[in-house]
Amino acid sequence: MSGQRVTISIDVPKPWLLKTNGGQGNVYANAQRARHLRHAGYVAGRDWLARHRAWRRDLRVDVAYEVHYPRRPSRADPDNLAPTVKHLVDGLTDAGLWADDDYTHLRRRTYTMGEPTRHPGVWRIDIHITPITKEKP
Template sequence: MPYGDLLSSNQRLHHMAEYRLTKRLRHEAELTARSRGLPLLERAAVYYVLHPRPIKRKRDPGNWAPTAKAYVDGLVDAGLLPDDNSDHLLGPYPEMAPPVTTGGARISLVIVEIATPSA
């Protein structure tokens, strides 16, 4: 996903600042999905991989669930998935990656198609 500010469940933002950031993340995810020409999926599992800043304390990747939610909503806006309900989506599941050596934290999405049973 594009580099920029991320939402964390530990932040205490004014509701309008949170709204603007959520809207931007959602739009970036939609544009990224469209520009990559990703196939349309009926069902998928989504993993979000946190690439943290290099600091010594431990991280809980689940704290970035608000960013993952905005990104998934953007995938739905792009038409990659019909909806983000349990009929079409498993997750998003958090994972950790090694720290990035420059800049701030970032998130990668891993989207895995799940075969739908034939009727």
């Protein structure tokens, strides 16, 4: 299991979203959102690990974040959800998916657009994790 690409999907309701382009409300509300997101990441990570016991948390990985909006926007920038994704990844770290979410464990991170969820008010973040089997020179 440790050499294959895996995907963990997490649904994020609109009230939990954190964005880089402003309009986020007050600090207390943002802290609440961060706690919800981190917990959602933790639960998703523990659930995934319970079903895939052969996972090695010492692997170095590349991670691709596929962002699914509720519907296809005319213009979208998946990178704007980086604060949302950061707290989800912190939860995956808490769950024990990897030892830490620093560059020595998560080598490369990319953001892409996915198909719409078609559920009003629900974004989905697919976290595609690819173990690095051999470093390039």
